[in-house]
Amino acid sequence: NEIxxxxxxxxxxxxxxxxxxxxxxxxxxxTPEAYGYVAGGAGxxxxxxxxxxxxxxxxxxxxxxxxxxxxxxSTTLFGATLPVPVLLAPIGVQTIVxxxxxxxxxxxxxxxxxxxxxxxxxxHTIEEVAEAGGDGPRWFQLYWPSDDEVCASIxxxxxxxxxxxxxxxxxTWTLAWRPQDLDRAYLPFLKGEGTAxxxxxPAFRARLPRPPEEDLPSxxxxxxxxxxxxxxxWEQLPLIRKLWDGPILLKGIQxxxxxxxxxxxxxxxxxxxxxxxxxxxxxxxxxxxxxxxAQAVGEKIEVLFxxxxxxxxxxxxxxxxxxxxxxxxxxxxxxxxxxxxxGVRHVLRSLLAxxxxxxxxxxxxxxxxxxxxxxHRD
Ligand code: FNR
Numbered sequence: 001n002e003i004x005x006x007x008x009x010x011x012x013x014x015x016x017x018x019x020x021x022x023x024x025x026x027x028x029x030x031t032p033e034a035y036g037y038v039a040g041g042a043g044x045x046x047x048x049x050x051x052x053x054x055x056x057x058x059x060x061x062x063x064x065x066x067x068x069x070x071x072x073x074s075t076t077l078f079g080a081t082l083p084v085p086v087l088l089a090p091i092g093v094q095t096i097v098x099x100x101x102x103x104x105x106x107x108x109x110x111x112x113x114x115x116x117x118x119x120x121x122x123x124h125t126i127e128e129v130a131e132a133g134g135d136g137p138r139w140f141q142l143y144w145p146s147d148d149e150v151c152a153s154i155x156x157x158x159x160x161x162x163x164x165x166x167x168x169x170x171x172t173w174t175l176a177w178r179p180q181d182l183d184r185a186y187l188p189f190l191k192g193e194g195t196a197x198x199x200x201x202p203a204f205r206a207r208l209p210r211p212p213e214e215d216l217p218s219x220x221x222x223x224x225x226x227x228x229x230x231x232x233x234w235e236q237l238p239l240i241r242k243l244w245d246g247p248i249l250l251k252g253i254q255x256x257x258x259x260x261x262x263x264x265x266x267x268x269x270x271x272x273x274x275x276x277x278x279x280x281x282x283x284x285x286x287x288x289x290x291x292x293x294a295q296a297v298g299e300k301i302e303v304l305f306x307x308x309x310x311x312x313x314x315x316x317x318x319x320x321x322x323x324x325x326x327x328x329x330x331x332x333x334x335x336x337x338x339x340x341x342x343g344v345r346h347v348l349r350s351l352l353a354x355x356x357x358x359x360x361x362x363x364x365x366x367x368x369x370x371x372x373x374x375x376h377r378d
Pocket of ligand 1: 121
């Protein structure tokens with residue numbers, strides 16, 4: 001309503017949140033390296049396409065006269081009530097698209113009460129982002145380093161800074177073949193951009209022969225070595241449990257047996273995700289993995305979803321297929337690149353308004369009313 005009313009007064013939004021043009025608008029303002037890093041995927045890009053195709057195969061079947069005028073979008077996760085079933089996905093080194101990076105994102109998320117999941121590869125420190133987010137809900141994402149003491153230090157800092165919930169990303173134990181970045185020899189970390197968390201961590205610094213200020217290239221190489229090519233197994237998950245006394249989710253689950261293993265390992269949730277098609281080229285669309293996994297473990301642990309969410313209808317489809325909430329990824333990064341904090345807010349509010357209207361117009365009052373019966377598969 002606000003946007004329509006502003007329009008009557010001659011004011012239109014700073015940029016369009018039309019999902020078919022947002023990405024193009026961002027490509028106009030970002031450097032080719034930054035844009036390529038955000039928009040790119042693994043290999044041929046087949047998995048990114050599969051993510052969208054999976055959404056397109058499902059159609060919503062609207063119901064009429066259901067009294068959906070009044071709606072309540074809230075949902076409960078790990079005992080906390082969220083105003084909407086949407087979180088901001090962990091995205092590393094956000095300063096590559098905007099100088100305020102994660103600080104701007106934290107402020108925008110907090111203003112809407114939406115949890116921001118802070119990446120291990122954040123450009124600002126855990127403590128700085130916590131402060132920027134004020135009272136907003138905060139979750140932390142772990143890239144599981146090979147060094148247990150560094151792992152313990154990062155998690156202890158996140159707990160002390162008030163992060164409630166931990167998301168352990170399993171699908172990026174090493175970086176995939178990403179032609180968009182390889183062609184430009186681009187890795188944001190290696191450019192010396194956005195290295196605050198790893199390089200500022202005291203346990204990490206204690207490992208270095210010389211402080212990063214004196215020898216940045218070797219500090220960065222040491223960090224990359226600690227976070228890539230790691231060889232953890234399911235048997236080591238108790239270590240994470242020992243280091244984190246809040247809820248833990250595993251991110252990057254795509255096989256029903258891995259979902260069952262997460263339950264057996266005592267995890268509190270999973271994120272069904274293929275990292276936005278950035279890791280395995282030729283993988284199945286993430287939404288195609290969701291129904292079977294939700295059916296197998298949805299009663300036992302919380303099932304969240306990401307990879308390909310662009311519209312309110314996408315949120316509805318993922319919830320109908322068994323997700324309790326979804327993570328928004330690239331679209332908010334484009335908003336950040338286009339207009340900083342205001343841009344993230346605009347993208348998020350637009351998605352939420354779109355979801356609210358689509359939920360109501362398809363005949364539902366609450367996310368909990370959604371089930372596969374709301375959909376038809378082509
Ligand atoms: C990511 N993603 C990611 N995931 C994670 O666990 N830690 C991270 O640091 C990052 N960094 C990151 C950077 C960029 C530029 C992108 C696009 C993605 C993956 C992210 O959390 C999420 O799984 C995907 O973004 C979902 O795909 P879509 O919906 O954005 O296409």
